[in-house]
Structures are given as structure tokens and as C-alpha cells.
């Protein structure tokens with residue numbers, strides 16, 4: 001017998017495609033508009049797939065905390081399946097005992113404070129090189145592309161920490177590697193018919209060429225991992241520092257690291273995939289948005305630089321600002337929170353899938369429904385934030401709202417069982433990068449460009465990055 005259930009309100013859709021056509025180029029923005037009309041819990045039909053969008057802190061709390069256990073799985077999607085070696089990873093595998101164990105292992109071994117501290121010397125060495133190169137641009141009064149700069153900085157650090165190499169002297173150079181990662185992220189973010197039309201969508205993906213492109217991307221990355229792992233097996237590791245691959249290969253030798261048995265080569269590659277795809281772009285995107293907002297808001301720029309210079313000027317024996325010193329920079333921390341509020345890297349978080357039925361606001365959410373939290377909409381909601389479009393870090397003064405998943409008004413890293421396992425790693429990367437570049441240089445707009453001319457458009461895709469590169473002129477600071 002069919003049971004009557006009260007479903008969330010839905011915008012009217014079209015036959016076959018449902019509400020897909022209403023998503024537009026920037027779904028988080030279109031969905032924010034729709035939620036103003038249909039409410040904080042909406043049900044859309046995306047192709048064949050029922051999808052719920054929640055758009056307020058109260059409904060986000062219900063999903064991510066109260067009913068987390070009912071909806072903390074991930075949907076099965078073609079791109080994520082391929083890139084995760086058939087769900088051997090953390091980010092895309094469904095909620096089960098395997099995922100729990102793997103996540104615990106990675107949190108203890110890879111995302112822990114000990115590991116973050118151990119990669120700090122790598123970050124410092126890369127920062128030294130970057131400061132020299134920007135100083136060169138400053139003396140020649142040339143532009144610096146900060147979007148590229150932050151990306152390369154992260155690529156260099158992550159590659160050194162994970163693979164122990166900088167690629168100089170290997171078959172790959174940094175640009176080639178960046179292309180591989182970029183292509184894989186494009187594959188994850190591009191529209192795949194098979195994710196919305198089970199059983200038949202693959203035909204469309206086949207004809208559009210997406211299928212072939214996806215296969216190629218996975219094959220290229222796989223070949224790259226194989227090569228890196230071989231290099232590690234051949235090398236006399238006594239001579240060099242331990243990197244992430246060494247650690248994973250050591251775990252591979254241990255019996256039953258996971259309750260299920262041994263960690264295999266494919267597990268290692270799936271974990272590496274998460275680190276590369278989750279770790280490189282996210283912090284670079286946040287740093288770029290932060291600098292764009294600072295250059296648009298000279299008052300805030302001046303204030304944050306004064307804080308850094310007053311604090312560091314006192315006792316800076318080395319050229320690089322340390323993690324300890326960064327912990328005392330409270331205004332910088334507010335600047336980063338404000339950046340995350342306006343520009344969350346994953347504006348709809350990573351999609352979840354409902355495991356068992358639950359109710360929010362009296363509406364029944366059924367198993368297999370796909371679920372998104374619109375953190376972008378929450379960050380700009382005038383009911384929560386005064387003058388939401390203004391960049392005002394002071395709003396976090398005398399207020400405990402933080403980004404660590406306890407405050408549902410601000411969720412750049414998500415919350416609940418699926419929260420980003422590398423929150424601390426991500427935040428320290430952003431703080432370290434910004435603090436150093438703001439300490440050593442003043443930043444100006446190129447000749448003839450006014451503050452109003454800075455584009456703040458978002459690019460479409462899985463992550464919400466700045467569409468136009470940020471080009472600024474550095475001036476060596478006299479402190």
C-alpha cells in the first residue's frame with residue numbers, strides 16, 4: 001500500500017529534464033534565488049534524480065547534525081567512481097565501515113598536526129623562493145598573476161610533501177602536472193548525463209566525448225602515480241625525508257591496516273587522488289578571493305597589514321612568518337572567515353545521498369534522494385548577516401562563529417561526519433600564504449585600473465573560483 005508523505009515544495013519542471021534547465025551556469029546562485037520563493041527545503045527533480053536543497057542554518061543543522069547519520073552517504077556518480085578507483089577513497093565512497101576506517105586512518109596519519117608541522121619546512125622553503133621571485137617583479141614593476149602564484153605555491157608544497165619531488169629532472173614538469181590535476185577537476189565538475197539519467201545517460205556522455213575524456217584523464221593520472229610509486233620503491237629511501245607516498249607504502253606492507261585486510265596499490269592511488277584534487281585548488285582559490293577582496297577594500301588591507309607588521313616586526317628573526325606567529329593574528333583570521341563567508345570554495349558542498357528516511361520542517365526526505373547544502377546562500381542571507389554583500393571582517397569581532405563545522409551560519413568546510421578532514425591544514429595554508437605576502441609587499445592595482453574595474457565573477461564548475469585572474473603590482477615593503 002502506498003503511504004502518503006509530505007514532500008518539500010518544488011519549482012515546476014519540464015518533462016524528462018525536470019528542473020535541470022533552472023540550474024544555469026552557477027547553480028548555487030540560481031538555487032539561492034529559487035529558495036527565496038520555494039523555501040529553505042526544496043525538492044528538485046534533476047533529470048531522473050530527486051534532489052533536496054537546504055538553504056538556512058537551521059535546516060543545515062538538521063541535515064548535518066541531527067540527521068547526519070541518515071544522509072551522510074555519497075551518490076554514485078560516473079566521474080567520481082572513475083577517479084576514486086571504484087570508491088576506494090574517502091571523499092566519494094559511500095558511508096560504510098570501510099569508509100569509516102579509511103577516514104580514521106588518514107586523519108591519524110596524514111591530516112594530523114604532526115604531519116602539518118612536518119611539512120612546515122617545505123612550506124617555508126617554497127615561500128622563500130616565492131618572496132624572491134615577487135621581489136624581482138617588484139623591482140621591475142611588473143604584474144604578478146596571483147591566481148597562478150597561489151596555485152603554483154600549493155602545487156610545489158603538496159608535491160614535495162606527497163611525492164618528495166619538485167618534478168625537476170623527472171618526465172613531468174609542474175605545468176604538466178598542473179594540467180593533469182586541472183583536467184581531472186574539470187571532469188569532476190562537468191555535466192555528465194549519466195549522473196542524472198541512469199541507464200541511458202551514458203549514451204549521451206559517449207557521444208559528447210565526455211566518456212573518452214574522462215577515461216584519458218584517469219589513465220594519465222594513473223600512469224603518473226605508478227611512476228611516482230616506482231620511483232619510491234627504487235630509491236634508497238635512507239637518503240631522503242619521509243613523504244606521504246613513503247608512509248602509504250609502509251602501511252601497504254603492514255597486514256590488515258584496515259579491518260578488511262591490506263591496503264592495496266589502488267587504495268593508495270585513490271587516497272593520493274583525494275589529496276591532489278582536494279588539497280591543491282581549495283586553498284589557492286581562497287587565497288585569491290581574499291587578495292581580491294583586500295585590494296577592493298583598502299581600509300581592510302591597511303588594517304590587516306598593520307596587524308601583521310606590528311606583530312611580526314617585533315621579533316622577526318627569520319624572513320618567514322612562522323605558524324606560531326600566525327596564531328596571534330586575529331584580524332587576519334577574521335579576514336579569512338569573511339572571505340569564506342562570501343566565497344566558499346564548494347558553494348553546495350559535496351553532494352550527499354540519503355540513506356534512510358527522515359523529516360525536516362515536517363517534510364519527508366526519502367532514501368536515495370541527493371542532498372545539497374547551499375552554504376553560499378547561507379553566507380549571503382540578509383536575515384543572518386547585516387549588509388551581507390559588504391566585506392567587513394569586523395563582523396567576527398566579539399563573536400565566536402568559526403569555520404570548523406560547529407556554526408551553521410558559516411560552513412566553508414562542511415560539517416558532520418563528512419566535514420573536510422583537513423580543516424586545520426587548509427586554514428593554516430591560507431593563513432601562512434597570505435600573512436607572508438602581506439608582510440613583505442604592498443599591493444597595487446595595475447596602472448589605469450580602478451577598484452570598480454576588478455571583476456569578482458565566479459567561474460562555473462565543482463569549485464567556485466575567481467573567473468578572471470587577479471593581476472596586481474607588488475611593491476617591496478620597507479618594514
Ligand code: HEM
Pocket residue numbers: 090091092103274275278279280282283286345346349350351412413414415417418419420421422423425426427430
Ligand atoms: C581551504 C582549503 C579547503 C577547503 C575550503 C575545503 C573544503 C571542503 C569541503 C566543503 C568538503 C566537503 C564537506 C561536505 O561534504 O560536507 C571537503 C571534503 C574533503 N576535503 Fe577539503 N577543503 C580544503 C582543504 C583540503 C585539503 C588540504 C585536503 C587534503 C590534503 C582536503 C581533503 C578533503 C577530503 C578527503 C574530503 C572528503 C571528506 C569525506 O567525504 O569524508 N581538503 N573539503
